Amino acid sequence: MAAAPPMPLSTEIEFYETxxxxxxxxxxxxxxVVKGNDVLGFFAxxxxxxxxxxxxxxxxxxxxxxxxVPQEPVFVVF
Amino acid sequence: xxxxxxxxxxxAKDLEKFGPRLEVEVGPPIVRTGKGxxxxxxxxxxxxxxxxxxxxxxxxxxRTVLTPEAVQRVGLAVVxxxxxxxxxxxxxxxxxxxxxxxxxxxxxxxxxIQVLCCELPxxxxxxxxxxxxxxxxxxxxxxxxxxxxxxxEELAAWVEPPEGTLR
Numbered sequence: 482m483a484a485a486p487p488m489p490l491s492t493e494i495e496f497y498e499t500x501x502x503x504x505x506x507x508x509x510x511x512x513x514v515v516k517g518n519d520v521l522g523f524f525a526x527x528x529x530x531x532x533x534x535x536x537x538x539x540x541x542x543x544x545x546x547x548x549x550v551p552q553e554p555v556f557v558v559f
Numbered sequence: 560x561x562x563x564x565x566x567x568x569x570x571a572k573d574l575e576k577f578g579p580r581l582e583v584e585v586g587p588p589i590v591r592t593g594k595g596x597x598x599x600x601x602x603x604x605x606x607x608x609x610x611x612x613x614x615x616x617x618x619x620x621x622r623t624v625l626t627p628e629a630v631q632r633v634g635l636a637v638v639x640x641x642x643x644x645x646x647x648x649x650x651x652x653x654x655x656x657x658x659x660x661x662x663x664x665x666x667x668x669x670x671x672i673q674v675l676c677c678e679l680p681x682x683x684x685x686x687x688x689x690x691x692x693x694x695x696x697x698x699x700x701x702x703x704x705x706x707x708x709x710x711x712e713e714l715a716a717w718v719e720p721p722e723g724t725l726r
Contacts, residue, residue: 489637489653528671531638531656535590543637546656556675558645558687559619 492517493545504549516544523549560697562710563664569705579616579700579707583686584609584660585625585633589670609633611662614686616698616707623659623674624687630655630676643677652677659692667711669695 493515504513504523512530514521516538524530527546534544548554565581566573586609610632617624624643625635635655643652653676659669669692679687697710 488640490640494640527673531588531671532590534638535588540587540590541634541636546638553642555642555644555649556622557620558617558622558624558643558677558689 489543490545494547497545497547501549505551508549510548510550512546512548514544514546516542560710560712561665562708563666565707565709566705571703571705574700574702574705574707580613580684581616581661582611582663583614583688584611584662585629585686586610586658586660587633587635588656588672589658589668591670609660612685613683614688615682615684616693617687617689618693618698620687620689622691623672623689624679625655625657625674625676626679626685627676629685630674633657635674638673641675643675645677650677659686664709666709667695 496515496518497513500520508523511523511525512527513523514530514534514537516534521534521537521544522530524533527548530546534546538544565579610629612629630653635657637653638656639654640651641654643650655674655676657672657674659672661668672691679685695711697708699708699710701707
């Protein structure tokens with residue numbers, strides 16, 4: 482039986498988790514852009530972070546854009 | 560401030576039954592370079608560049624949501640995985656970046672918006688317009704007459720994702 486394909490951004494999220502405590506000290510509430518284990522940078526808002534990611538990696542590529550916060554948000558649909 | 564009135568033939572019972580719905584066109588994000596040029600991707604195999612679909616305005620949804628079918632059809636790249644609380648519990652879902660246009664109305668295009676991907680079972684819609692988009696508009700719901708209205712002030716294309724914590 483074929484193995485299930487990996488979840489998208491698994492590498493990036495795992496990498497983020499290993500760095501999160503450190504980044505919370507210096508980049509809290511900023512958006513980090515990560516591709517593989519490569520950190521593109523930290524940005525004040527999502528739009529800037531995403532556009533920088535597109536410039537670097539292209540628009541058809543998955544890359545992580547994540548806000549550095551102590552507790553992961555839970556969005557709601559009622 | 561421009562005001563858009565829905566639907567063409569208001570019916571209070573229809574609005575009660577189906578809610579405020581409109582057609583949207585979802586596509587890849589429209590990213591502008593320093594020279595003001597849009598960067599549009601080539602459609603991935605099996606996907607379209609833009610796809611029209613019915614959407615429901617949902618004040619109970621903190622973020623705009625697309626079904627997996629809609630996300631796949633347009634071929635939207637993933638930018639995060641996050642948690643979504645809904646009836647039945649909390650799901651892990653993917654977050655994507657899209658553009659949303661309103662082809663039948665003169666409502667400003669949203670060029671870059673983060674959307675969440677989850678199934679919308681038992682509903683004839685593929686998109687929930689959440690409070691992230693509603694934060695751009697004045698939205699008026701008149702259940703007595705069956706009319707609803709969208710008013711918008713300016714043509715800012717960007718929507719800053721709100722804090723998504725439960726509160």
